Amino acid sequence: MNHDNSSRRRFLRNITLGSAMLTSASSLEALSHKAFRSPSEKGLTEDYWNSIRSEFLLPAKKKYFNTGSLGVSPKVVVDKVYEWMMKLERMGEGGYEQRKGIHEKLASFVNCDPSELAITRNTTEGMNIAARSIPFKAGDEVIITSHAHVGGAAPWLAVQNDKGIKVKVIELDNAGKNNLDIIISHITERTRAIAVSHVTCTTGMVLPIKKLVEYCRPKEIYTCIDGAHPLGMMELNLSDLKPDFYASSGHKWLLGPKGTGLLYINKDTIERIQPFYAGAHSDKFYDLEKGVFEHRLTANREEYGTRNTPILMGLGEAVDFINSIGMVNVEYRGKELASYLKDELSTISKVKVITPMEAAQSASIVTFSIDGYEHSKAQRILQKRAYARLRGIHENNLNALRVSCTVYNNKAEIETLLAEIKKL
Numbered sequence: 001m002n003h004d005n006s007s008r009r010r011f012l013r014n015i016t017l018g019s020a021m022l023t024s025a026s027s028l029e030a031l032s033h034k035a036f037r038s039p040s041e042k043g044l045t046e047d048y049w050n051s052i053r054s055e056f057l058l059p060a061k062k063k064y065f066n067t068g069s070l071g072v073s074p075k076v077v078v079d080k081v082y083e084w085m086m087k088l089e090r091m092g093e094g095g096y097e098q099r100k101g102i103h104e105k106l107a108s109f110v111n112c113d114p115s116e117l118a119i120t121r122n123t124t125e126g127m128n129i130a131a132r133s134i135p136f137k138a139g140d141e142v143i144i145t146s147h148a149h150v151g152g153a154a155p156w157l158a159v160q161n162d163k164g165i166k167v168k169v170i171e172l173d174n175a176g177k178n179n180l181d182i183i184i185s186h187i188t189e190r191t192r193a194i195a196v197s198h199v200t201c202t203t204g205m206v207l208p209i210k211k212l213v214e215y216c217r218p219k220e221i222y223t224c225i226d227g228a229h230p231l232g233m234m235e236l237n238l239s240d241l242k243p244d245f246y247a248s249s250g251h252k253w254l255l256g257p258k259g260t261g262l263l264y265i266n267k268d269t270i271e272r273i274q275p276f277y278a279g280a281h282s283d284k285f286y287d288l289e290k291g292v293f294e295h296r297l298t299a300n301r302e303e304y305g306t307r308n309t310p311i312l313m314g315l316g317e318a319v320d321f322i323n324s325i326g327m328v329n330v331e332y333r334g335k336e337l338a339s340y341l342k343d344e345l346s347t348i349s350k351v352k353v354i355t356p357m358e359a360a361q362s363a364s365i366v367t368f369s370i371d372g373y374e375h376s377k378a379q380r381i382l383q384k385r386a387y388a389r390l391r392g393i394h395e396n397n398l399n400a401l402r403v404s405c406t407v408y409n410n411k412a413e414i415e416t417l418l419a420e421i422k423k424l
Contacts, residue, residue, distance in 0.1 A: 001188075020387070022366070023244045025050075025144055037193050039239070043212055049111065053408045054073050055074045055076065060273070061387050061390070062387075063386060063387055063388040064408065065391075066364055067255075067405075071232070071252045071253055071256070073251075073253065073255050073325055080310075080317035081257055082310075084309060084310035088239055095310075096307075102316045104121065104316065105320075106315070109236075109322075109323070110231070110238045115299065116298075118300045118302040120260075120262060120266065120303075121259050121261055122229040122249050122261065123247045123310070126246075127370070128155040129156075129245075129247075130222075130224040130245035131135060131224070133245075134222050135272075136163050136165050136192060137163075139190060140187060140190060140191075141166045142156050142165060142166070143171075143183065143195070144156055144169055144194075145170055145171070145183075145193060145196055145200075146171050146172070147172060147202045147396055148195070148202070152197060152226035153167075166190070171191065174203065176360075177361065179208060183212060184215060192221065194225075195225075197226040198226065199230055201228065201229070202395050203354050203365070203367040203400075204355075204364070204365025206363055210241050214243060223244050224244060224247075225243045225246045227248040228247070228248055228249060229365070230248070231253065233330075234363055234364075235328060235336060243264070243266065244265070245264065245269075247263050248261055248263075249261045250392070254315075254322060255406075256311075256314060256319075258306070258317045259311060262313055274338055277302050278304065279304030280305050281305070282303065283304075333405075333407055334407075337364070338403075338405045339354075340411065340414060341364050342362075343402060350370060351371070353366070354367045365405075368424055369398070373424060375393060375399050381424075382401075382420055386417050386419075386420040388417050390402060
């Protein structure tokens with residue numbers, strides 16, 4: 001407990017120090033031509049972001065650019081998980097009552113009703129629940145894209161095997177400008193659902209989810225959004241987007257404990273779908289003697305049985321950590337670094353930036369290829385020379401590398417990475 005309190009005091013001290021270093025003349029002003037929202041507190045200096053970096057267990061020389069796969073949790077989150085592991089083991093309890101507040105905290109963070117959220121283990125679990133909940137009939141069509149992660153594609157292919165639906169895989173405009181029209185052009189009278197990424201895992205391209213949902217809703221086409229990346233990367237307002245399903249992970253950009261996620265199920269959708277799981281805590285009414293079980297009409301009916309309370313408490317702490325910086329500042333920082341990286345990469349011969357250059361179609365991810373290098377070889381070289389962890393992109397037949405930019409990254413790390421890319 002003393003370690004926890006000390007860590008918390010250190011974190012608050014560093015945040016205060018960072019705030020004290022704010023100046024009215026902001027280095028971010030130079031990015032005023034970019035089409036993304038300015039931070040709530042202009043003047044966040046590199047010293048401020050360095051103070052944030054000190055709250056993570058990353059070695060000083062390690063350049064971790066793989067948040068899109070797995071985020072690194074700050075020490076306060078690690079401490080919170082440990083604290084609740086110790087508490088519950090002393091109590092001999094599972095902590096069901098203590099978890100209730102996490103729904104409310106997450107719901108506030110993504111702006112939806114707590115009854116519309118289920119806490120899951122990852123995005124893939126959420127996409128499976130969505131795929132198995134829709135009352136498909138043989139011959140129904142589901143549209144997905146060639147940019148889908150396996151966790152966003154496999155659930156639909158499995159339902160295709162089981163129920164005789166047809167999964168239609170479509171190509172997108174990699175520049176990011178015509179994707180709404182492209183998706184709409186593939187809709188037929190058999191289209192029952194559209195399952196697409198909000199931000200693609202391949203190139204970090206942002207898709208026009210709100211407009212797509214608005215188009216599909218009156219046609220009674222289910223919208224199932226793979227939101228693995230936006231949670232903790234960019235401001236997320238689910239009451240504004242209003243898809244039928246939105247699945248995400250807490251262990252990527254939100255920087256929460258591994259094996260955490262959420263699934264949003266629109267309250268106007270839940271009466272039209274079939275529950276996937278049944279068990280303790282998913283029932284509205286249960287009587288074994290009478291042979292009766294009735295599901296709740298809330299998203300958390302998918303949270304059956306015993307759950308890992310310590311990591312869920314850590315997930316709540318991760319929300320607090322992001323909120324202490326300000327989601328608008330987190331989003332701006334990621335886009336600032338990604339924009340700088342894209343601009344510099346575009347000047348290097350034999351390097352192709354695949355992520356859309358315009359801010360409206362991109363976020364905090366940069367995907368690029370190096371002419372003459374297989375992605376895994378380039379990844380190994382950069383790991384060795386720059387001590388930089390990137391992700392190779394093979395999906396959609398791309399031979400590329402992906403860089404994720406978030407609060408524990410800085411411009412100096414990017415410059416070191418650029419120097420080694422230039423050597424290649």
